[in-house]
Amino acid sequence: MGLQIGSALIALIASSAIPPAAIAAPLQPGGAWALDYGATQCTAARTYATASGPVVLGIVPSLSGNSYRLIVNVPRAGPSFARELAGSVDSGQRKLATPLLYYGSPGVAQSAYEARIPFTQLQQAGASGVVTLNVTDGDSYSFAVPDMPALLDSLAKCTADLQQYWNLNAPTITTAAAPANGDIAAFITRSDYPTEATRRQEMRGKVQYQVMVDEKGAVAGCDVLASSGIPTVDTTGCDVIKQQARFTPARSSSGQAVRSTVTTPLVVWESRRSDVFDTGCSMVSGNTNEVVSMCGREDPRVLEAPVSTRPSPLPRTPRG
Numbered sequence: 001m002g003l004q005i006g007s008a009l010i011a012l013i014a015s016s017a018i019p020p021a022a023i024a025a026p027l028q029p030g031g032a033w034a035l036d037y038g039a040t041q042c043t044a045a046r047t048y049a050t051a052s053g054p055v056v057l058g059i060v061p062s063l064s065g066n067s068y069r070l071i072v073n074v075p076r077a078g079p080s081f082a083r084e085l086a087g088s089v090d091s092g093q094r095k096l097a098t099p100l101l102y103y104g105s106p107g108v109a110q111s112a113y114e115a116r117i118p119f120t121q122l123q124q125a126g127a128s129g130v131v132t133l134n135v136t137d138g139d140s141y142s143f144a145v146p147d148m149p150a151l152l153d154s155l156a157k158c159t160a161d162l163q164q165y166w167n168l169n170a171p172t173i174t175t176a177a178a179p180a181n182g183d184i185a186a187f188i189t190r191s192d193y194p195t196e197a198t199r200r201q202e203m204r205g206k207v208q209y210q211v212m213v214d215e216k217g218a219v220a221g222c223d224v225l226a227s228s229g230i231p232t233v234d235t236t237g238c239d240v241i242k243q244q245a246r247f248t249p250a251r252s253s254s255g256q257a258v259r260s261t262v263t264t265p266l267v268v269w270e271s272r273r274s275d276v277f278d279t280g281c282s283m284v285s286g287n288t289n290e291v292v293s294m295c296g297r298e299d300p301r302v303l304e305a306p307v308s309t310r311p312s313p314l315p316r317t318p319r320g
Helices: 008-012 119-128 148-165 195-199 231-244
Strands: 034-037 042-049 055-061 067-074 083-090 095-105 108-118 130-135 140-144 173-175 204-213 219-226 250-252 260-263 267-271 281-285 291-295
Touching: 034 148, 042 148, 055 140, 055 148, 067 119, 067 130, 083 108, 095 130, 095 231, 108 119, 108 130, 108 231, 119 130, 119 148, 204 231, 219 231
Parallel strands: none
Antiparallel strands: 034 042, 042 055, 055 067, 067 108, 083 095, 083 130, 095 108, 130 140, 173 250, 204 219, 204 260, 204 267, 267 281, 281 291
16 A cells, blocks of 8 residues: 655645755754644654755654654645655764655645654764754755753653543553554454565564554544554554554543553564565564464556545644
């Protein structure tokens, strides 16, 4: 299945690309960080001034706080379906090789690079005052971040507030939320394995999710707790869970339905395709014996199919 990224993030930020050769020194901020306490995630965004216009750096911590998404918006049309690129994030002290998501939105001349990095990488950037996202054989964007330590403190407070809001590990919850049909793997259909991962011969990945479930049992948000190392697999799983999953809500000691966070089993994605044009068969399983078959498409030449749009990393819905 192709992975389609929505226009919400891209439409929120007007930015201009800087050719790699023009970046001889880190870009300088054109304003303060904008910190958003969203309903399902915390987000910091900052505009960087350049001769041809602004470029925006976004930072989104995971619900657990152990990893962060680094997002760089540029003003050119990108692919409607996310692509995986080789790249790295340089904290000024350490260069970390990491796969990148690159995506755009139909009808909008904006695109974004996205990398998932550990918290320590941003700590090091705070010490060095610079962070750089590199695309192998492609773009390079370097940002001055002199106030990164203060930003990370603010994001940590926001994340702690978010965890409390979603009752993560709350002792007052006596009955945990549970999948309405008994197994998280059952939400994933046979056509869900991302074709971009198959095209790149990434045949197997293990990923674990944290799912935010509201008082009615609906999925309000999904986050990656343990990454598979394959960005399209990580993101597709969250997309499918948000589209398909329904839960029996958690309940407090008084029997009232409450918000909660569900940590999924380690989900194993495995493609049995011998090559990208083999219809083959794939599977998804959790830590139980249940397995969901994911056989290939009827027409193996069809490598893309629209899915729901990816949520914006800049939600404007307040908690409350």
